[in-house]
Amino acid sequence: MFAALAGWLRRQQIPCSEDAAIAPHLYFRIGGTVRLLVSPESGAQRLAVLQKLAAAPGVPWLVIGGGSNIAFSDGLTRAVVVLAPAAAPATGPRLEADGQALQVDGGMRNQPFLAWCAANGAGGLEFLSGIPGTLGGAAAVNAGAFGRSIADVLLGADIVDEQGNVRAVDAGHFAFRYRDSSFKLGRGAVLALRLRVTPADEAQIAGKARENLEYRLRRHPPYRLASAGCFFKNPLAAGVKTSAGKLIEECGLKETAVGDLAVAAEHANFLLNRGRGTFADLQRLEEKIRAAVAARCGIVLEREVIYVSEDGVKY
Numbered sequence: 001m002f003a004a005l006a007g008w009l010r011r012q013q014i015p016c017s018e019d020a021a022i023a024p025h026l027y028f029r030i031g032g033t034v035r036l037l038v039s040p041e042s043g044a045q046r047l048a049v050l051q052k053l054a055a056a057p058g059v060p061w062l063v064i065g066g067g068s069n070i071a072f073s074d075g076l077t078r079a080v081v082v083l084a085p086a087a088a089p090a091t092g093p094r095l096e097a098d099g100q101a102l103q104v105d106g107g108m109r110n111q112p113f114l115a116w117c118a119a120n121g122a123g124g125l126e127f128l129s130g131i132p133g134t135l136g137g138a139a140a141v142n143a144g145a146f147g148r149s150i151a152d153v154l155l156g157a158d159i160v161d162e163q164g165n166v167r168a169v170d171a172g173h174f175a176f177r178y179r180d181s182s183f184k185l186g187r188g189a190v191l192a193l194r195l196r197v198t199p200a201d202e203a204q205i206a207g208k209a210r211e212n213l214e215y216r217l218r219r220h221p222p223y224r225l226a227s228a229g230c231f232f233k234n235p236l237a238a239g240v241k242t243s244a245g246k247l248i249e250e251c252g253l254k255e256t257a258v259g260d261l262a263v264a265a266e267h268a269n270f271l272l273n274r275g276r277g278t279f280a281d282l283q284r285l286e287e288k289i290r291a292a293v294a295a296r297c298g299i300v301l302e303r304e305v306i307y308v309s310e311d312g313v314k315y
């Protein structure tokens with residue numbers, strides 16, 4: 001079935017490769033090969049691929065945005081992985097007439113998007129400053145920082161559902177929770193988002209975005225090191241949101257390593273792939289941390305980062 005799909009993609013002139021390495025497409029650089037990797041060059045190609053996959057029963061598939069919150073198994077993942085279109089969307093973000101909302105393609109990267117927001121006086125999204133990835137990915141995981149997240153600003157979206165139907169949905173369709181939505185482990189795809197914005201001037205927006213980025217640069221490991229951001233969700237302890245990083249640090253686990261995977265010195269909730277880290281190493285380090293925190297604090301940490309099994313299932 002994968003070979004037949006690859007043949008169809010080639011006839012459509014949609015770039016794809018079989019048995020392709022996935023790690024180079026992931027910030028964490030963890031994963032083996034995937035049976036079919038598709039790299040649409042435009043929004044139209046992306047839609048054609050998603051509709052073809054939805055009509056191919058029994059073929060596991062998933063979409064990836066920036067690949068900044070996900071790790072794959074070490075072996076062969078028998079699935080089709082669809083990357084975000086490489087080229088900038090044909091239509092850039094569009095501010096609505098009243099200046100209170102905008103539309104943006106789900107494949108757009110957060111940082112160029114924020115630069116556009118500043119230049120166009122669209123404020124209120126500066127919490128995205130320094131969060132890698134795409135807006136579609138940010139919506140799927142309800143990304144956030146500084147006490148705000150996508151759930152606070154998403155008004156609606158155009159999606160492709162699992163049956164291949166293109167639909168306009170409202171924010172309720174995402175069933176947002178802390179770093180979670182119905183898309184995080186689901187299979188549909190977000191094509192475009194409609195976001196609430198607050199009119200502001202360019203200097204104010206750019207200044208806030210820079211301030212947020214500088215805060216992160218002071219406290220997080222350098223961006224050039226391979227990670228997926230915060231690995232565990234911040235847990236509730238006696239009903240109060242607690243820093244997972246602080247709990248891990250209190251267990252004395254900073255710089256603890258399994259193979260090439262290590263707890264960062266700068267922030268204990270960042271796990272770093274120092275070069276040749278494998279999925280197996282990652283799972284061993286994850287369990288070591290979870291066991292230590294559970295033993296010391298009685299709290300079982302929940303993973304924030306997404307794993308993909310060899311059957312192509314996100315979990």
Ligand SMILES: Cc1cc2nc3c(=O)[nH]c(=O)nc-3n(C[C@H](O)[C@H](O)[C@H](O)COP(=O)(O)OP(=O)(O)OC[C@H]3O[C@@H](n4cnc5c(N)ncnc54)[C@H](O)[C@@H]3O)c2cc1C
Pocket residue numbers: 027062063064065066067068069070106107130131132133134135136137138139140141142143144145179183184185188189190191223227228229230306314
């Ligand atoms: C250095 C660093 C710092 C980080 N800091 C933060 C932070 O402060 N806050 C935070 O929340 N996260 C943070 N992250 C994690 C990550 O950057 C965010 O979760 C980001 O929003 C993920 O977007 P992405 O496009 O890379 O998604 P991916 O990792 O590609 O995918 C994540 C999930 O979204 C799904 N998905 C991707 N695109 C779409 C789409 N178009 N439609 C439907 N589903 C889709 C995927 O199938 C997968 O389930 C950080 C990561 C790194 C490496």
